[in-house]
Structures are given as structure tokens and as C-alpha cells.
Amino acid sequence: MSLADDRSLALAGTRDEDEIRRARAARIERLAKWALPVVIMGLAILGWAWIVTANEIPHYILPGxxxxxxxxxxxxxxxxxxxxxxxxxxxxxxxxxxxxxxxxxxxxxxxxxxxxxxxxxxxxxxxxxxxxxxxxxxxxxxxxxxxxxxxxxxxxxxxxxxxxxxxxxxxxxxxxxxxxxxxxxxxxxxxxxxxxxxxxxxxxxxxxxxxxxxxxxxxxxxxxxxxxxxxxxxxxxxxxxxxxxxxxxxxxxxxxxxxxxxxxxxxxxxxxxxxxxxxxxxxxxxx
Amino acid sequence: MAVRHHDILPLGQRPPLLRLNHVDKVFNGDVIALRDMNLQVNQGDFISLLGPSGCGKSTALRIISDLMHPTRGKVEWEGGQGQGDLGVVFQEPTLMPWATVAQNVWLPFRLQGKSYGEVKDDVLEVLRLVGLEKFLNAYPRELSGGMKMRVSIARAIVTNPRLILMDEPFAALDEITRHKLNNDLLTLRSKIGCTVIFVTHSVFESVFLSDRIVVMAARPGRVLSEVTVDAPYPRDEAFRTSAEYAGHARRASEALREAMGEHA
The missing domain is CATH 1.10.3720.10 (MetI-like)
Structure with missing residues (x-):
């Protein structure tokens, strides 16, 4: 009885690895949901700017x-x-x-x-x-x-x-x-x-x-x-x-x-x- | 105190409530769902309709609740039928998911044009009777299967109906919950003295709950025999394991086997 109680006591408040991993994955996903589209947008704009300058495209065809x-x-x-x-x-x-x-x-x-x-x-x-x-x-x-x-x-x-x-x-x-x-x-x-x-x-x-x-x-x-x-x-x-x-x-x-x-x-x-x-x-x- | 208590007289002394007179129901001209069903329901009866699938149990309930008209024959209410005379519990809890527990229980009154304020006490009282007074403002999705069924039962009794129809209400629940709800249903019945027609395909459930078991057979759906369970109420867990219970269960099983046997 007391053994079981000790065990329960030791278990209280612990999180096993599965839970910790799941929590971490959820945190990353929450961040990525916003961050990734923003990063993609930034990269696309940079790429666009680079293409325009590198190829010297006139602005009346494709502005930067x-x-x-x-x-x-x-x-x-x-x-x-x-x-x-x-x-x-x-x-x-x-x-x-x-x-x-x-x-x-x-x-x-x-x-x-x-x-x-x-x-x-x-x-x-x-x-x-x-x-x-x-x-x-x-x-x-x-x-x-x-x-x-x-x-x-x-x-x-x-x-x-x-x-x-x-x-x-x-x-x-x-x-x-x-x-x-x-x-x-x-x-x-x-x-x-x-x-x-x-x-x-x-x-x-x-x-x-x-x-x-x-x-x-x-x-x-x-x-x-x-x-x-x-x-x-x-x-x-x-x-x-x-x-x-x-x-x-x-x-x-x-x-x-x-x-x-x-x-x-x-x-x-x-x-x-x-x-x-x-x-x-x-x-x-x-x- | 709006939910009235009716006294339950002993079998044989109960005044009649409703009569099915030679009721036939035919689908598509050749499927005989119900053939010549005669049943007198008396005030205070707890009747189980017991039988295999296709024996017309649910058809009988639909005819009694006027969702379906008999092909031939009649359903006669003693003194006629009024709004709120009937309470129903389906196999599913059938709650409105967008409404709270209290709003769901209010529904039968709301459809009679009564405001929540007018009937609030009744709603609270029946929720107390089924042990859910703390869940007044919960939404159905927050409740367990058994709790949803209790809300459904509370809604069925809130108008103080003369007859409650239950169509395999506990069939989808686990056994522990089912036993608990069976016990609670009998407690509820002893408190308010309601008349119940209960459809089930479980011999044990029908013996535990009812004082009259109407055994039905399939193809064509019809009443085969009636088993009387004269064990006194209140019935509790001890009754489930008694020799008396076993004896009634054996008689009901034999009647059911006979019902199945003809076409098995």
C-alpha cells in the first residue's frame, strides 16, 4: 500500500518522453505556421529583386x-x-x-x-x-x-x-x-x-x-x-x-x-x- | 413542484391508458411489419417489447407516437391525446448540439410556446432527478454517452407525460453504464410513477425493468406472448442475482426462443 503510494507520489508531475516530444513538436509547428510563409515571402521578394537587377530587366517590363x-x-x-x-x-x-x-x-x-x-x-x-x-x-x-x-x-x-x-x-x-x-x-x-x-x-x-x-x-x-x-x-x-x-x-x-x-x-x-x-x-x- | 407523482397500483388494478386495436402495418404492399397487434397499456405499466430485429417493435412505437399511421386498426387513448402526453427517448440521445443541457430539456415546453422563465423550475427539477443539475449550462459534446442519455430522459419526463416511449435507449452504452442507468430508471419511475413502453432485445434488461414483457416475433411482425414479471419494486442489484430473477429470465428466454424458433 505504502509502496504504491510512494510510486504514485513519484509519478505525480512527471512527463514521459512521448509527451515532451509531442509538446516540442506542437511548439515548433505553432511557430512554423507563421514563420515559414513569411520566410518564403522574403525569399521570393529577394529572388525577384535579384532576377530584375541581374538581367537588367527594364522597369516597364518587370519592375523590381x-x-x-x-x-x-x-x-x-x-x-x-x-x-x-x-x-x-x-x-x-x-x-x-x-x-x-x-x-x-x-x-x-x-x-x-x-x-x-x-x-x-x-x-x-x-x-x-x-x-x-x-x-x-x-x-x-x-x-x-x-x-x-x-x-x-x-x-x-x-x-x-x-x-x-x-x-x-x-x-x-x-x-x-x-x-x-x-x-x-x-x-x-x-x-x-x-x-x-x-x-x-x-x-x-x-x-x-x-x-x-x-x-x-x-x-x-x-x-x-x-x-x-x-x-x-x-x-x-x-x-x-x-x-x-x-x-x-x-x-x-x-x-x-x-x-x-x-x-x-x-x-x-x-x-x-x-x-x-x-x-x-x-x-x-x-x- | 411541477413534476407530479402518480401512484402505481398493483398489476390488474391499473386503469387503462391506451389501446392498440388490431393494428396492421404493411410496407410497399408486401412487407408485413406488424400483423394484428393488440395491446392494452395501463397506467403505471412498465412494458418491455422484446423480440428479434424485424419483429415490428420500433414500428409499434412509431405508430403509438403517431409518426406513422397504421394500415389498419387503431390506437386509442383513454380520454384522447393532448400535446405533451408523450415523452420519447431514442436509441441515440438526440440532443441539439448547439443548445445547452437546460435548453435541450426546455425544448418540449418551448414548442408549446412556454418561455424558459415559466418552466425553469421544472427543468431544474428533472435535471436534479437524473443527477445533472450541475451541468445546466454544459453543451452536449462536453458530456459522456451516459450523461447525454440522462439529459434525453430528463427531456422526456419534463412535461409530465402520460406515457414514455423508449426505443432501445441504452443499447449503445457500455454494460456498466447500462446497469447504472437501468437502476436509475427504476428509481426515477418509483419517484414519479410514469408509464413506460421500453423496446429492447435484451432479455435481462426487460426482466430487470418491467412488470410486463410483450414478446414479439418477426416475419410477419406480431405479438407472440406476454410474460408477467410480478417481482415487487424497488428492484436493486440484489434482484439481479436472485433466483426469482433467474426464473423470470428463463421464462422470458423460452418465450423469445419460441419467437425466434419458427424462422430460425
Whole structure:
């Protein structure tokens, strides 16, 4: 008895080699997750600079990273104004995609006939490339802003629609039975059962829609050109290209990419906040 | 104290609660899931439906809970059926993962349009009855399998239903947890005096828990015989090892073997 106790006492607080190794590996991975991409980025920029200087490439063909940086700093006022417009269109389109996509999904879910009638057309809208629809849109829609919103919405709403539809239909069948036994109304079933069940699916669709609404906004700008309403980033890229201001093209491109990363990160954080308490995807894996 | 206690009268003196009258259920025109099932459920009964798979146990439960309509025959409630008259426990705990324990137990009331504040005392009381009052704000994923089942049971009894249906609720649990939950279920029953129909394929579970075992056979699903377990409650661990228990188990096993035998 006392032997066992002594042994327990000696064991308390010890960590065996497996655990220590695992902890070390986890620490290294946490660091590497940030450090490695930064290092790769640094190396790529250095390599880029070296190629440009070593081969004496003229800046109107390929500017070095220093020139792109200069352009970013010097044209900051113009670029940020352009980013503001593009960002605004993207965000508005995303909000409309959420309202339209989730709204349609709920309508389809409530009425099978409605779904059978209109779902195929939602698919057709989605599979027709937006680049080919955009010119038509700008013929019939007078307001450039409205046209751009429509373009961006067209690409963004479908993932929200299809993933929310899937979610609304993925309710645990026992829970569905339970709601029936307790005499739940259609509205109660939607609100207390189907919408919460669909949330993880909806958030997955939202992440895709975030990226797509930016693509939609960029395509719309390229097709719309400028009509005295200010110019977005995509238009600035095109314009700088006509002027052989390649550095500015890169600077504007960097901002578009940054915007995409920001949207993705923001939606990931939102998803984590909404699901962390209960959904499997938000659980930390052990061992 | 909102959860009422009903007295359990001795077998033979219990007032009727529900009747299955010549219930048939046919699927796709040729699969007879249930043939001419007659069953009278009395207030205070603990009935086990015991039988091999395909004998229509679950079909019978679905018909009683009105999830399915019988092809022929009727289910008649004494005095008609109202909302909240039925509590159910499935084989899975069937909890809403996005809701806390308290919110899950509140659900049957919520669907009746009652706010949490109105029924908070009832929710707390049933959680105390199943020993989970400390886990009010926990999410289902933080609980063990046995604890989730307790939440499921708490939800089934919170509306003070006239009948509780349990569809192999402990089949997926380990044996130690299953024994513990069987004991606790009987304690719970002695406290609130509920009427239970319990589907199981375990002879031992049915003998330990119930006072009436309805033995069913498959192809076509039907009631073959009824075994009465007249051992008095409360039943505890000592009952599990008694000669009386062994005798009832033997009779139930024989009835089940007969049910299996015809098509085995």
C-alpha cells in the first residue's frame, strides 16, 4: 500500500518522453505556421529583386520590388480610394448574396414546388461565366454601381444557396421525429431545428461567397470601365497597364490580394466565433 | 413542484391508458411489419417489447407516437391525446448540439410556446432527478454517452407525460453504464410513477425493468406472448442475482426462443 503510494507520489508531475516530444513538436509547428510563409515571402521578394537587377530587366517590363513599393507609397491616395470602391461593391454584393442565397434556400426548403421550378435556373445562372453575362448587364442596367453589384451578386449567391439548402436538409432525422412528436409548427421547426443545423453549412458557403464576390466585383469593373463614378482597383490595374506603369499594376494587384485575404480571415473568425461552442469543426483535436 | 407523482397500483388494478386495436402495418404492399397487434397499456405499466430485429417493435412505437399511421386498426387513448402526453427517448440521445443541457430539456415546453422563465423550475427539477443539475449550462459534446442519455430522459419526463416511449435507449452504452442507468430508471419511475413502453432485445434488461414483457416475433411482425414479471419494486442489484430473477429470465428466454424458433 505504502509502496504504491510512494510510486504514485513519484509519478505525480512527471512527463514521459512521448509527451515532451509531442509538446516540442506542437511548439515548433505553432511557430512554423507563421514563420515559414513569411520566410518564403522574403525569399521570393529577394529572388525577384535579384532576377530584375541581374538581367537588367527594364522597369516597364518587370519592375523590381522596390519600384512596386514606391508606387504603393506614392499612389497610396489613389489606390486606397480605388480599394474603397472595390471593397464597398464586394461587401454590398456579399451581403446581398447572403440575403438572397439564404432567403432562396429557406423558400425552396419550405416549398418543394418552388424548388423544383426555380432551382435549375439558379444552377444555369451559376454555371454561365459571369464574364460573358456582364456586357449584357451593362447594356440594360443604367447605373454602373447597380450593374457591378448585380455581377458580383450573381457569382456570390449560389454557394450560399446550395450550401444552405444542403444544411436545411441535413437535420438529424431523430430530432425531426422528436419535433413532430412534440407538435412543432413549421415555423418552430425552421427556427429551432433547421436553421441551427444549417449554420455550419451556411458558413462554409459564406467563405466561398466572400472570395467570389471579390472576383465578381473585379470582373464587373473590368467590363464596366469608368463612368465618372470613381474607379476601383481592377480599373486602376487596367488603366496602369495602358500606360505601361507596371509597378502600379503590381501595387494595385497586391491590394486586391490583401483584400481577398482579409475577407477570408474575417469570415473564418466569424465562423469560429459562431461554432466554437458546439460544432465538431471547431474542436481542438487531442493526442 | 411541477413534476407530479402518480401512484402505481398493483398489476390488474391499473386503469387503462391506451389501446392498440388490431393494428396492421404493411410496407410497399408486401412487407408485413406488424400483423394484428393488440395491446392494452395501463397506467403505471412498465412494458418491455422484446423480440428479434424485424419483429415490428420500433414500428409499434412509431405508430403509438403517431409518426406513422397504421394500415389498419387503431390506437386509442383513454380520454384522447393532448400535446405533451408523450415523452420519447431514442436509441441515440438526440440532443441539439448547439443548445445547452437546460435548453435541450426546455425544448418540449418551448414548442408549446412556454418561455424558459415559466418552466425553469421544472427543468431544474428533472435535471436534479437524473443527477445533472450541475451541468445546466454544459453543451452536449462536453458530456459522456451516459450523461447525454440522462439529459434525453430528463427531456422526456419534463412535461409530465402520460406515457414514455423508449426505443432501445441504452443499447449503445457500455454494460456498466447500462446497469447504472437501468437502476436509475427504476428509481426515477418509483419517484414519479410514469408509464413506460421500453423496446429492447435484451432479455435481462426487460426482466430487470418491467412488470410486463410483450414478446414479439418477426416475419410477419406480431405479438407472440406476454410474460408477467410480478417481482415487487424497488428492484436493486440484489434482484439481479436472485433466483426469482433467474426464473423470470428463463421464462422470458423460452418465450423469445419460441419467437425466434419458427424462422430460425
Amino acid at each position: 520590388p522596390d519600384r512596386v513599393w514606391d508606387s504603393l507609397v506614392n499612389d497610396w491616395g489613389m489606390l486606397i480610394e480605388a480599394a474603397y470602391l472595390t471593397g464597398w461593391i464586394t461587401l454590398a454584393a456579399l451581403v446581398m448574396a447572403v440575403v438572397g442565397g439564404a432567403g432562396l434556400a429557406i423558400l425552396f426548403n419550405q416549398s418543394k414546388m418552388l424548388e423544383l421550378s426555380f432551382y435549375p435556373y439558379a444552377v444555369i445562372l451559376q454555371v454561365t461565366p459571369v464574364v460573358s453575362i456582364a456586357p449584357l448587364i451593362f447594356i440594360y442596367v443604367d447605373s454602373k454601381i447597380a450593374g457591378m453589384l448585380l455581377c458580383a451578386w450573381l457569382v456570390a449567391f449560389f454557394p450560399v444557396l446550395s450550401s444552405t439548402t444542403l444544411g436545411l436538409n441535413s437535420v438529424d432525422h431523430n430530432l425531426r421525429d422528436l419535433f413532430r412528436i412534440y407538435g412543432a409548427t413549421r415555423w418552430q421547426r425552421l427556427r429551432y431545428l433547421q436553421l441551427p443545423s444549417a449554420l455550419p453549412y451556411f458558413l462554409g458557403g459564406l467563405k466561398i461567397a466572400g472570395g467570389l464576390s471579390l472576383i465578381g466585383a473585379v470582373v464587373a469593373e473590368l467590363v464596366a470601365g469608368t463612368g465618372g463614378i470613381g474607379s476601383g482597383l481592377a480599373f486602376r490595374i487596367q488603366e496602369a497597364g495602358y500606360r505601361l506603369n507596371i509597378a502600379r499594376m503590381f501595387a494595385a494587384l497586391a491590394l486586391v490580394a490583401a483584400m481577398g485575404v482579409f475577407i477570408f480571415a474575417a469570415l473564418s473568425v466569424l465562423s469560429h466565433l459562431l461554432l466554437r461552442k458546439w460544432h465538431e469543426s471547431a474542436l481542438r483535436k487531442e493526442g
